[in-house]
Amino acid sequence: MRNNRLQLIVLSYVFQRVHTIIPRMLLIPLLITPFLRGKSHAPHVTQEKIGQQYYLHACGSCHGSGKLGGNMATVLEWKGLLANHAKELIGLHEDENGTAGIIAYLKSDCFTREHDHLLKFLQEFANDSESIPTCY
């Protein structure tokens, strides 16, 4: 962001010095790119960094990035899956191989503490989420 502002200051200065119309027009795209760049990048970054850490630690090894994992359910479904000490989510893992660890985590106090952040993160990537971040 600091770089963008600096670029903007330099460019507006140059813009003021240039008095003929054609070079001015050439400068316009350069002037607006910092804004366009800021806009297109902002929604890609998750707002829920803490939940992301919890997700990557607890679920990422089997379900991949937040984009893949979050996509398994809707915003509302995630809420239900994690509710009541993740009763439903535990059920989904019970008959699967190698899931003893994740079941133990979901039943632990650790999960209870991490619930809110984890839920926020998963909902951010839910398959009906309005602003799905794409880089994680």
Ligand code: HEC
């Ligand atoms: C050890 C591997 C493993 C870990 C860790 C793990 N899962 Fe799973 N998960 C599975 C398997 C295997 C299934 C059942 C097969 C499937 O549907 O992909 C499953 C199924 C699911 C489903 C149901 C998918 C569907 O299509 O119905 C959800 C939702 C889910 N997991 C969420 C999570 C979340 C959230 C975490 C972290 C808190 C997590 N899982 C951690 C292995 C894992």
